[in-house]
Amino acid sequence: MPQDSAGSGVIGVVGAGTMGVGIAQCLVEAGHRVVTVDPEDAARATAPGRLRDGIRLARMVREAPAAVPMDRALAAVTWTARLADLAEARFVLDCAPERIPLKERLFRELDEVCPSGAVLATGTSAIPVERLAARTARPERVLGLHFMNPAPMKEAVEVVRGPRTSDETLDTALALLAGIGKKGIVVHDGPGFVSNRVLMLTVNEAATVVQQGTADPATVDRIFQECFGHTMGPLATGDLIGLDTIVDTLYVLLECTGDQRFQPCEGLRALVADGHLGRKSGRGFHRYPARAPR
Numbered sequence: 051m052p053q054d055s056a057g058s059g060v061i062g063v064v065g066a067g068t069m070g071v072g073i074a075q076c077l078v079e080a081g082h083r084v085v086t087v088d089p090e091d092a093a094r095a096t097a098p099g100r101l102r103d104g105i106r107l108a109r110m111v112r113e114a115p116a117a118v119p120m121d122r123a124l125a126a127v128t129w130t131a132r133l134a135d136l137a138e139a140r141f142v143l144d145c146a147p148e149r150i151p152l153k154e155r156l157f158r159e160l161d162e163v164c165p166s167g168a169v170l171a172t173g174t175s176a177i178p179v180e181r182l183a184a185r186t187a188r189p190e191r192v193l194g195l196h197f198m199n200p201a202p203m204k205e206a207v208e209v210v211r212g213p214r215t216s217d218e219t220l221d222t223a224l225a226l227l228a229g230i231g232k233k234g235i236v237v238h239d240g241p242g243f244v245s246n247r248v249l250m251l252t253v254n255e256a257a258t259v260v261q262q263g264t265a266d267p268a269t270v271d272r273i274f275q276e277c278f279g280h281t282m283g284p285l286a287t288g289d290l291i292g293l294d295t296i297v298d299t300l301y302v303l304l305e306c307t308g309d310q311r312f313q314p315c316e317g318l319r320a321l322v323a324d325g326h327l328g329r330k331s332g333r334g335f336h337r338y339p340a341r342a343p344r
């Protein structure tokens with residue numbers, strides 16, 4: 051087991067979706083043991099295959115040899131539906147859906163289940179850390195670790211320090227990140243922090259531009275790529291994040307700021323209502339090749 055200041059022993063990940071599996075991959079590749087909790091049978095059924103695909107892809111693009119053999123990396127994750135299986139976790143990362151009541155309930159339950167010394171980190175896109183910390187009896191051990199997607203490919207994590215997060219918790223989290231090869235960039239608490247306060251407005255406006263007929267999605271993205279030199283346009287970024295997560299995050303920002311600019315536009319809501327969630331469903335603003343069955 052790696053010995054960083056997060057301590058040896060198991061790390062909990064809550065949610066086996068896009069972010070949960072990506073973060074589990076980062077952890078097992080660095081030698082950690084992980085318990086991943088997801089109440090949805092379908093998510094648990096597909097998660098090991100998604101993890102294997104993610105590890106294969108990362109190993110194809112990475113030049114350095116893998117530190118952990120594939121079968122050991124896969125075997126290092128336990129998949130479960132029970133939050134109670136986090137009773138021995140030293141550090142927990144929340145990757146559950148971006149809904150305020152769901153995450154508030156989750157943090158109350160994690161506080162009951164996890165050892166009193168465990169750090170509870172949220173991967174929320176926009177919910178203020180203090181709002182979740184307030185549901186626990188350990189607000190000093192709660193912070194935000196906002197990994198970007200795809201987590202294994204990104205070099206830095208937005209680290210959100212709540213008003214009551216202790217120095218020790220911050221140090222523990224930064225050491226865990228360093229141990230998985232990531233830099234932490236620390237910011238203060240607030241709805242959407244730095245990243246999504248800005249990015250969500252951009253995606254929403256880009257969707258509005260399409261809705262109003264100014265340009266089609268491919269053209270909107272080309273403007274950002276070919277005129278500004280961005281790697282991806284805002285609509286392809288929205289598809290990568292997941293349009294359901296974008297809409298959920300905009301609603302969180304709307305609730306937490308009261309600012310109507312965060313009201314998700316009709317075009318965005320219509321795509322989600324039709325099940326066009328972006329890459330994960332094969333279609334969003336753009337179309338994506340179907341995933342091979344596992």
Ligand SMILES: NC(=O)c1ccc[n+]([C@@H]2O[C@H](COP(=O)([O-])OP(=O)(O)OC[C@H]3O[C@@H](n4cnc5c(N)ncnc54)[C@H](O)[C@@H]3O)[C@@H](O)[C@H]2O)c1
Nearest residue numbers: 065066067068069088090093145146147148174175199291
């Ligand atoms: N997708 C991104 O690009 C991205 C980037 C950064 C942060 N985030 C944040 O990460 C979190 C997860 O997003 P995602 O894109 O992985 O979502 P997702 O929809 O891909 O996965 C969410 C998973 O949580 C599971 N789940 C549902 N209810 C749960 C519960 N009560 N407890 C535990 N798991 C539950 C679902 O079954 C699903 O597998 C959200 O807070 C989101 O805002 C997402």
